Amino acid sequence: xxxxxxxxxxxxxxxxxxxxxxxxxxKADHGITPGLAVVLxxxxxxxxxxxxxxxxxxTEVGMKSVEHKLDVATSEADLLALIDALNxxxxxxxxxxxxxxPGHLDEDLVINAISPAKDVDGFHISNVGLxxxxxxxxxxxxxxxxxxxxxxxxxxxxxLDAVVIGRSNIVGKPMAQLLLGDSCTVTIAHSRTKDLxxxxxxxxxxxxxxGRPEMVPGDWIKKGxxxxxxxxxxxxxxxxxxxxxxxxxxxxxxxxxxxTPVPGGVGPMTIACLLANTVTACCRANxxxxxxxxxx
Ligand code: GUN
Numbered sequence: 001x002x003x004x005x006x007x008x009x010x011x012x013x014x015x016x017x018x019x020x021x022x023x024x025x026x027k028a029d030h031g032i033t034p035g036l037a038v039v040l041x042x043x044x045x046x047x048x049x050x051x052x053x054x055x056x057x058x059t060e061v062g063m064k065s066v067e068h069k070l071d072v073a074t075s076e077a078d079l080l081a082l083i084d085a086l087n088x089x090x091x092x093x094x095x096x097x098x099x100x101x102p103g104h105l106d107e108d109l110v111i112n113a114i115s116p117a118k119d120v121d122g123f124h125i126s127n128v129g130l131x132x133x134x135x136x137x138x139x140x141x142x143x144x145x146x147x148x149x150x151x152x153x154x155x156x157x158x159x160l161d162a163v164v165i166g167r168s169n170i171v172g173k174p175m176a177q178l179l180l181g182d183s184c185t186v187t188i189a190h191s192r193t194k195d196l197x198x199x200x201x202x203x204x205x206x207x208x209x210x211g212r213p214e215m216v217p218g219d220w221i222k223k224g225x226x227x228x229x230x231x232x233x234x235x236x237x238x239x240x241x242x243x244x245x246x247x248x249x250x251x252x253x254x255x256x257x258x259x260t261p262v263p264g265g266v267g268p269m270t271i272a273c274l275l276a277n278t279v280t281a282c283c284r285a286n287x288x289x290x291x292x293x294x295x296x
Contacts, residue, residue: 003227003256006149012268015148015294016061019275022291023062026282034282035064036094036120036274037086041079041105042072047098054096057271063278064091072102079105080113087115093285094120094278117285120277122174131177131296138277139296143175145269146207146228147182147296153226153258158183163200165189165216165246166209171230175207178296196220208246218251227252227259230266 026032036058040051051067058065068082079097086095095118101107111119116126122140130137150157162184166172172188179186189199191210200206200220208216209230221227231246245262253259260266276294283290 001250001253003253004153004258005253006153006228006258006260006265008145008149008260008265009268011149011152012145012272015269015272015276016057018291018294019272019279020061022279022283022294026279026288027062030286030288032282032286033062033064033091034094034278035066035089035092036096036278037066037068037089037092039068039070039079039082039086039095039097041070041074041098042102044100047100051098054271054274057275058278061275063275066092074102074105076105076109079110083110083113087113087118092118093282094118094274096121096274118281120274120281122277123169128169128174131174131181134181138281139178140170140174141270141273141277142171142209142230142266143178144273144277144296145266146175146230147178148273148293149228149260149266149269150205150226151182156182157205160184160204161187161202162205162207163187163189163203164207164209165196165200166207166211166230168209171209175209179205179207181296206247210246212246213244214246214248216247216252218248218253218255221252221255223255224257225255227256228266229260229262232262232267 038051055065055067086092095114111123112125116124119138122138127137162179164172164176167188167190176186176188197220205226207228213233213235229245229247233244243263280290280295
């Protein structure tokens with residue numbers, strides 16, 4: 001194995017510790033406690049695990065954590081009324097509505113009802129537009145975590161060839177915008193891309209976010225490239241359940257210069273960046289300097 005393994009778990013712990021320091025000084029110097037509200041509609045088991053984990057880590061860094069668990073049959077009007085109340089609550093600086101929502105609720109409508117300044121997911125159409133035009137915005141957590149790891153590894157990303165595989169609104173598109181913002185030459189590849197392997201072979205940075213287990217083999221990777229694996233796929237192998245990414249870790253690690261493992265790579269960075277975004281939102285709401293190194 002030639003690649004440096006990028007330890008997302010250790011990196012995320014560092015980010016959370018930095019967030020904790022900012023929370024401590026916000027409390028001591030300004031009497032402000034950043035607050036994050038998480039809204040979960042229904043009882044999807046995976047979502048329940050995420051929400052519990054978010055609540056625990058929010059409290060651990062000294063922030064206020066509020067959870068609203070709503071019945072699966074909650075009406076759109078009731079959900080919008082809750083979001084309106086949270087938008088107007090000065091003790092709440094970040095609002096996250098856990099996705100996916102039950103089918104009778106319009107996700108776009110609900111997300112766009114969140115105040116853009118409190119939209120710590122960065123999914124509101126205003127934040128998407130601000131990011132796309134290079135203005136200050138709230139940045140989606142997973143791509144922000146990927147960017148932080150790439151900056152740490154490379155220093156400057158300027159002029160590098162980057163390929164993002166996947167065009168989702170949550171990861172692929174904002175990731176491409178962030179890499180463009182750091183002056184990469186960016187290609188967004190997807191299921192209809194012709195000669196995907198040739199596109200990937202040119203890249204100094206490969207971000208895989210397609211949700212297809214071990215889709216990218218090592219012989220697609222340019223020697224020394226950085227491989228960021230956003231995939232979290234559950235598969236069965238040799239009669240055992242296993243978590244794998246979107247790249248074939250063993251063969252990619254032979255050629256890459258650096259690679260994130262699954263688990264323990266991008267995953268832990270997502271919640272760390274949610275906490276970072278909440279502190280950023282709190283500082284902006286109070287006209288205070290933003291924490292350095294925790295934003296795009
Ligand atoms: N469901 C899975 N990932 C996410 C995320 O990053 N934000 C929200 N709100 N819901 C999710």
